[in-house]
Amino acid sequence: MHLKAIEWKANKVRMIDQTKLPEKIEFIETDDYKVVEEAIKNLRIRGAPAIGIAGAFGVVLGLNKFQGNDKNELNTYIKKEVIQSLRSTRPTAKNLFWALSKMEETINNYLDLPVEEIKKKVFEEALRILSEDEEISRKIGQNGAEILKDPSTILTHCNTGFLVSGGIGTALAIVYTAIEQGKKIKVFADETRPLLQGSRLTVWELMNAGVDVTLICDNMAATVMKQGIIDYAVVGADRIARNGDTANKIGTYNVAILCEKHHIPFFVAAPYSTFDFDMAGGEEIKIEERAPDEIICGFGKNTAPHNTKVYNPAFDVTPNELISGFITEVGVFRPPFGKWEKLKKY
Amino acid sequence: MHLKAIEWKANKVRMIDQTKLPEKIEFIETDDYKVVEEAIKNLRIRGAPAIGIAGAFGVVLGLNKFQGNDKNELNTYIKKEVIQSLRSTRPTAKNLFWALSKMEETINNYLDLPVEEIKKKVFEEALRILSEDEEISRKIGQNGAEILKDPSTILTHCNTGFLVSGGIGTALAIVYTAIEQGKKIKVFADETRPLLQGSRLTVWELMNAGVDVTLICDNMAATVMKQGIIDYAVVGADRIARNGDTANKIGTYNVAILCEKHHIPFFVAAPYSTFDFDMAGGEEIKIEERAPDEIICGFGKNTAPHNTKVYNPAFDVTPNELISGFITEVGVFRPPFGKWEKLKKY
Numbered sequence: 149m150h151l152k153a154i155e156w157k158a159n160k161v162r163m164i165d166q167t168k169l170p171e172k173i174e175f176i177e178t179d180d181y182k183v184v185e186e187a188i189k190n191l192r193i194r195g196a197p198a199i200g201i202a203g204a205f206g207v208v209l210g211l212n213k214f215q216g217n218d219k220n221e222l223n224t225y226i227k228k229e230v231i232q233s234l235r236s237t238r239p240t241a242k243n244l245f246w247a248l249s250k251m252e253e254t255i256n257n258y259l260d261l262p263v264e265e266i267k268k269k270v271f272e273e274a275l276r277i278l279s280e281d282e283e284i285s286r287k288i289g290q291n292g293a294e295i296l297k298d299p300s301t302i303l304t305h306c307n308t309g310f311l312v313s314g315g316i317g318t319a320l321a322i323v324y325t326a327i328e329q330g331k332k333i334k335v336f337a338d339e340t341r342p343l344l345q346g347s348r349l350t351v352w353e354l355m356n357a358g359v360d361v362t363l364i365c366d367n368m369a370a371t372v373m374k375q376g377i378i379d380y381a382v383v384g385a386d387r388i389a390r391n392g393d394t395a396n397k398i399g400t401y402n403v404a405i406l407c408e409k410h411h412i413p414f415f416v417a418a419p420y421s422t423f424d425f426d427m428a429g430g431e432e433i434k435i436e437e438r439a440p441d442e443i444i445c446g447f448g449k450n451t452a453p454h455n456t457k458v459y460n461p462a463f464d465v466t467p468n469e470l471i472s473g474f475i476t477e478v479g480v481f482r483p484p485f486g487k488w489e490k491l492k493k494y
Numbered sequence: 495m496h497l498k499a500i501e502w503k504a505n506k507v508r509m510i511d512q513t514k515l516p517e518k519i520e521f522i523e524t525d526d527y528k529v530v531e532e533a534i535k536n537l538r539i540r541g542a543p544a545i546g547i548a549g550a551f552g553v554v555l556g557l558n559k560f561q562g563n564d565k566n567e568l569n570t571y572i573k574k575e576v577i578q579s580l581r582s583t584r585p586t587a588k589n590l591f592w593a594l595s596k597m598e599e600t601i602n603n604y605l606d607l608p609v610e611e612i613k614k615k616v617f618e619e620a621l622r623i624l625s626e627d628e629e630i631s632r633k634i635g636q637n638g639a640e641i642l643k644d645p646s647t648i649l650t651h652c653n654t655g656f657l658v659s660g661g662i663g664t665a666l667a668i669v670y671t672a673i674e675q676g677k678k679i680k681v682f683a684d685e686t687r688p689l690l691q692g693s694r695l696t697v698w699e700l701m702n703a704g705v706d707v708t709l710i711c712d713n714m715a716a717t718v719m720k721q722g723i724i725d726y727a728v729v730g731a732d733r734i735a736r737n738g739d740t741a742n743k744i745g746t747y748n749v750a751i752l753c754e755k756h757h758i759p760f761f762v763a764a765p766y767s768t769f770d771f772d773m774a775g776g777e778e779i780k781i782e783e784r785a786p787d788e789i790i791c792g793f794g795k796n797t798a799p800h801n802t803k804v805y806n807p808a809f810d811v812t813p814n815e816l817i818s819g820f821i822t823e824v825g826v827f828r829p830p831f832g833k834w835e836k837l838k839k840y
Contacts, residue, residue, distance in 0.1 A: 170799045336805075339789065339798075341687060341711040347790065347798035355799055362803045365687040365789060367712035367745030371781070371810040374747070399713030401720070402752065409751045435717070443685065443711060444693065447793035452685075452693035453516045453701055457708045459682075464717040 150324070150357055153198045153311045154205070156275065159212070161205045165192045166311060170352040181210040181230055188237040188244070195312025197281045197419075200243030204274040206234045207251040211267050219259055222266070226255060247277055278314040284419050285315025287477035292322030292382065292417055295473075295480065299332035300379040303369060306340045306397035307349035308384035308417065318417040319382040320350070322475065323359060334360040336378060340399060341366055342442040342460065366399050373410040381407050382475075385418035392468030392485035393430025398461050404470040413472040420476045423488060430465035438462045496670070496703055499544045499657045500551070502621065505558070507551045511538045512657060516698040527556040527576055534583040534590070541658025543627045543765075546589030550620040552580045553597040557613050565605055568612070572601060593623055624660040630765050631661025633823035638668030638728065638763055641819075641826065645678035646725040649715060652686045652743035653695040654730035654763065664763040665728040666696070668821065669705060680706040682724060686745060687712055688788040688806065712745050719756040727753050728821075731764035738814030738831035739776025744807050750816040759818040766822045769834060776811035784808045 154163045157177070161184055165174040176187055184206040187193050193202050210230030214222055231248050238244060254273040258266050296302075302323060309320030316324045326333045335354055340346035347363050354361040364372060372378055381403050387395045394400070394416050407414040427433065440458035444451060452458075474481040481488065500509045503523070507530055511520040522533055530552035533539050539548050556576030560568055577594050584590060600619040604612050642648075648669060655666030662670045672679045681700055686692035693709050700707040710718060718724055727749050733741045740746070740762050753760040773779065786804035790797060798804075820827040827834065 171796060338713070339687070341685070341713055344797050347802070351798050351802050355802070360803075362805050363789060363798055364805050365712070365744070367684070367687055367748050368805065368807060368810075370748040370751055371744065371807055372805065398711070398717065402713050402716040402748065405716055405755045406748065406751055409755075443709060447795045447797060449793045449795070450517060451690050451793070452697050452709055456693070456697050456701070457706075459708050459710050459714065459718065461714060461717055464714075 150310045150316055151353075152314075153195070154193060154201050154278075154314060156205060156278070161202070161209060163187060163193045163202065164311070166194055166349065167192050170348055179209055179212065181206040181213075181234065184209060185234055185237055188234070195307070196243040197313040198311070199238060200247035201274075201278050201281060201314045203234050203244045204247045204251055204277045207231060207248065208271050208274045211270055214263070214267075217263050219263070222263060223255070223259065227252065250277060281313055282315035284477040285313055285317055285321045286325075288318055288417055288419070288475055289316060289321035289325030291477070291480050292319075292415070292475040293326035293329055293331070295380075295415070295475070296322065296326045296331060296333065297379065298326075298330075299334070301334040301336065301377055303336045303338070303372070303378045303381040303403065303412075304350060305338040305346065305366075305381075305383045305400055305403050307345040307353070309350060309353045311349050311353055318384045318419070320354070322382055322417055323354070324357065327359060334362070336362050336364055336369075336372055338366045338369060338399060338403070339363060340397060342446050344446075345397070366402070369403060370406045370409075373406055373412060378410070378412055380413050380415060382415045382417055385416050385422050386463055387427070387433060388416070388418065388423045388474065389427040389429050389432065390423075390425050390486070390488075391429045392471060392474070393433070394466045394468070394471060395430065395433045395463050396466065398464050401464040401466045404466045408470055414470060415473050415475055416466075416471055417475040420478050425488070430467060433465050435464070436462045496656045496662055497699075498660075499541070500539060500547050500624075500660060502551060502624070507548070507555060509533060509539045509548065510657065512540055512695065513538050516694055525555055525558065527552040527559075527580065530555060531580055531583055534580070541653070542589040543659040544657070545584060546593035547620075547624050547627060547660045549580050549590045550593045550597055550623045553577060553594065554617050554620045557616055560609070560613075563609050565609070568609060569601070569605065573598065596623060627659055628661035630823040631659055631663055631667045632671075634664055634763055634765070634821055635662060635667035635671030637823070637826050638665075638761070638821040639672035639675055639677070641726075641761070641821070642668070642672045642677060642679065643725065644672075644676075645680070647680040647682065647723055649682045649684070649718070649724045649727040649749065649758075650696065651684045651692065651712075651727075651729045651746055651749050653691040653699070655696060655699045657695050657699055664730045664765070666700070668728055668763055669700070670703065673705060680708070682708050682710055682715075682718055684712045684715060684745065684749070685709060686743060688792050690792075691743070712748070715749060716752045716755075719752055719758060724756070724758055726759050726761060728761045728763055731762050731768050732809055733773070733779060734762070734764065734769045734820065735773040735775050735778065736769075736771050736832070736834075737775045738817060738820070739779070740812045740814070740817060741776065741779045741809050742812065744810050747810040747812045750812045754816055760816060761819050761821055762812075762817055763821040766824050771834070776813060779811050781810070782808045
């Protein structure tokens with residue numbers, strides 16, 4: 149039913165070139181890991197889980213090109229050339245490092261087998277990373293869909309759908325699943341300045357999936373809420389501290405405050421792996437600042453004086469007390485937060 | 495000290511061409527009322543008071559071109575040609591209609607005088623409209639500046655400075671005046687989607703006046719407030735109902751809620767004439783919707799699918815209970831609101 153941000157098809161990786169959205173849908177189909185490398189580097193594929201999957205399949209493609217039977221040669225080539233160069237694409241992409249380590253581990257475990265067998269094991273591991281990610285999406289979708297009344301309208305921020313994962317995403321997975329279950333769900337999408345992931349990607353993917361979506365500027369959310377149109381806000385997360393404080397795309401904290409004011413439940417949808425139990429609270433999260441040009445020269449046009457002083461934090465921290473619940477693949481956590489282990493066996 | 499959005503200079507009207515900002519400062523200098531007409535129509539000059547002043551001077555220019563001594567001819571020409579065409583430029587600009595009526599009234603009052611005398615009276619009336627507007631700005635600035643502690647940092651939204659008036663504006667008049675008084679005032683400017691009046695105009699005019707200004711996206715305001723940086727929010731107003739509910743540029747209501755959450759005083763700065771005592775409360779204010787292209791094609795490039803459903807309200811209504819005070823030329827109104835007459839004699 150949905151397009152796939154990334155998939156394996158006829159011995160090739162197939163990815164949507166997200167830099168072309170929303171103007172055109174163009175696919176990259178390749179059996180060359182260098183093309184995957186370039187795609188990650190230049191944001192043709194983006195979103196932490198999707199990048200991890202791309203990295204894993206990059207290793208598969210690199211290995212497929214290997215000729216001969218010399219294990220030492222194979223080992224050096226795959227680690228020093230293929231994995232090394234894939235790793236250098238996005239320095240802060242945690243999922244990418246995690247996926248590449250998994251691939252490296254697999255090679256180490258099966259280095260005694262014939263080359264063709266190693267190739268097979270590595271390919272299986274990449275498929276496992278992809279299907280695990282699909283499964284996480286699916287379960288987040290199911291756990292969240294149970295909560296939504298029918299009909300209802302959801303406000304979302306940034307992009308959290310199939311474009312960021314091997315499956316159907318996080319917050320938008322809930323929308324997709326509820327609609328599949330027959331519920332009537334509408335979405336209001338914040339455009340999400342400065343990079344407009346809401347208008348460029350969320351609106352595009354929801355329209356593509358036939359979902360009723362309305363685009364607003366971030367500063368219109370309060371007015372829409374006041375009109376009684378919004379039943380829930382559901383957003384994603386970059387990192388969740390032990391106390392439930394949540395780092396996510398800039399503007400999320402604004403949405404949470406507006407929800408509190410209008411008595412609208414505010415949910416965070418994220419894989420359980422997003423919890424960082426080493427971090428006690430949101431005050432430990434460093435706020436990354438990005439380039440002024442994203443604001444003063446977004447989309448190729450100067451909209452402020454050239455030497456304007458700009459503050460451009462990439463994300464913000466929503467304190468736990470504004471959060472109605474965390475929707476994960478292992479279940480839904482409700483306040484009081486902190487007993488994160490109780491659902492882990494689920 | 496400040497540039498002037500509009501002024502009278504050597505028998506000509508001189509206006510900043512605001513469509514060229516922030517890329518270049520270009521002035522329009524003209525003795526042709528048709529040029530003024532085009533400038534109003536195409537937003538080269540904007541902001542209710544500034545448009546009113548432009549209309550008044552347009553009448554002066556039109557009258558200056560009149561040759562001969564036939565009063566009937568003069569009367570027909572000025573009313574049916576000049577005023578008529580100036581009136582057709584911006585159908586909803588209240589200040590424009592008000593200013594053109596004042597000019598028409600002046601002509602009616604002095605139609606017995608010789609033509610040269612009529613020209614003089616009409617010119618004097620235009621100058622009076624300009625200087626009254628300057629005086630209102632000056633007094634709003636003084637009344638607001640008294641409130642600000644030294645040093646302090648102000649968050650503002652949209653554009654409310656000298657570009658919208660014959661003087662130094664409303665909310666920004668307070669900043670300019672406090673700085674003139676020697677206070678150390680910094681400003682954070684919301685970019686103000688969709689039309690970016692904050693980044694295009696507010697940042698430009700504050701930098702031009704040497705004020706320390708930092709540009710943020712609208713959705714970053716809560717994060718800045720949480721950091722304890724903002725001491726006050728000060729915004730303008732399009733219309734204020736009898737109970738104090740205030741219509742202003744979309745996003746203002748968001749700012750007011752964020753201020754309440756962070757215990758930051760939220761002030762509205764506006765001429766006393768902005769009060770609409772015929773309107774009991776904000777629920778009577780109709781919210782105007784504008785074209786989708788402002789959001790989906792706002793940077794000269796499509797940033798959402800072409801047929802995206804968009805909600806684009808031009809302004810929102812901030813309920814009176816979120817407002818710490820109204821700063822007007824007749825004084826500052828504090829809660830409980832409603833006794834609007836008590837300062838009128840001021």
